[in-house]
Amino acid sequence: YEAQAASVHGExxxxxxxxxxxxxxxxxxxxxxxKSSFVAMASHELRTPLTAIKGFSSTLLEGLDADLYTKEDxxxxxxxxxxxxxxxxxxxxxxxxxxxxxxGESLQPxxxxxxxxxxxxxxxxxxxxxxxxxxxxLQVHNALPETxxxxxxxxxxxxxxxxxxxxxxxxxxxxxTVHAKNxxxxxxxxxxxxxxxxxxxxxxxxxxxxxxxxxxxxxxIYGTGLGLFLVHHLVTQVHMGxxxxxxxxxxxxxxxxRIPNELDIEKAKQANE
Ligand code: ADP
Numbered sequence: 001y002e003a004q005a006a007s008v009h010g011e012x013x014x015x016x017x018x019x020x021x022x023x024x025x026x027x028x029x030x031x032x033x034x035k036s037s038f039v040a041m042a043s044h045e046l047r048t049p050l051t052a053i054k055g056f057s058s059t060l061l062e063g064l065d066a067d068l069y070t071k072e073d074x075x076x077x078x079x080x081x082x083x084x085x086x087x088x089x090x091x092x093x094x095x096x097x098x099x100x101x102x103x104g105e106s107l108q109p110x111x112x113x114x115x116x117x118x119x120x121x122x123x124x125x126x127x128x129x130x131x132x133x134x135x136x137x138l139q140v141h142n143a144l145p146e147t148x149x150x151x152x153x154x155x156x157x158x159x160x161x162x163x164x165x166x167x168x169x170x171x172x173x174x175x176x177t178v179h180a181k182n183x184x185x186x187x188x189x190x191x192x193x194x195x196x197x198x199x200x201x202x203x204x205x206x207x208x209x210x211x212x213x214x215x216x217x218x219x220x221i222y223g224t225g226l227g228l229f230l231v232h233h234l235v236t237q238v239h240m241g242x243x244x245x246x247x248x249x250x251x252x253x254x255x256x257x258r259i260p261n262e263l264d265i266e267k268a269k270q271a272n273e
Pocket of ligand 1: 169213229
């Protein structure tokens with residue numbers, strides 16, 4: 001509590017007493033704490049890719065005249081530079097999109113009709129390439145709608161984010177399975193991992209901005225706590241769908257997303273103005 005006090009005098013100047021105002025500043029302190037740990041996290045997230053980009057490009061530059069590196073080496077180094085640039089761009093996009101949502105701006109959805117299965121297959125293939133420690137599988141439970149209506153890029157972002165998390169929070173490897181099931185009016189997509197899991201009391205809070213589970217398991221796993229906040233917005237706001245998580249600590253987690261097959265574009269546009 002923060003206290004303010006003032007003595008009160010009557011008209012004749014006599015002391016009548018003291019007024020004390022107590023302000024509960026717990027929330028403000030928590031926000032301050034969250035902000036400073038966010039700044040520490042974001043600085044780390046920005047520095048790590050930059051260090052790699054600087055390191056590998058300097059090495060290439062030094063090797064240029066002396067022909068120090070083979071073509072394969074050079075290809076590998078440049079590959080790292082490109083993927084670290086992508087990582088930086090994703091982080092900056094996350095920050096920009098969060099501040100857009102905060103200020104009530106729209107994320108400017110771009111709705112169209114597109115085929116669903118190729119998108120699922122592509123996301124799974126991209127993630128499989130990124131990790132040799134995990135098997136990334138697609139399980140289609142029944143005939144999916146040929147096409148759905150939505151924002152294809154943003155659905156891609158949703159899947160990429162959930163798959164990245166599934167891999168990141170399963171440091172010991174295991175299977176990551178994308179489930180897809182046509183429910184008639186909607187499609188249910190699940191991203192299941194065999195990783196560290198999420199304690200019950202955090203299951204809903206992980207969708208809050210900056211919220212991260214802080215325990216021995218994931219202290220060394222870096223992130224900003226913005227990914228699921230954005231995914232939640234993209235599912236519920238941009239696609240008028242639902243998202244929730246199920247998990248058992250030590251066994252794994254599944255993030256479920258339900259989106260309508262035939263999104264009403266006019267309604268969705270109004271909701272996202
Ligand atoms: P970040 O990964 O940058 O911390 P997210 O918003 O993507 O941010 O996730 C918020 C938190 O939810 C993470 O810090 C982590 O504690 C938890 N989390 C998300 N996905 C998983 C998962 N698949 N398994 C275990 N924990 C997860």
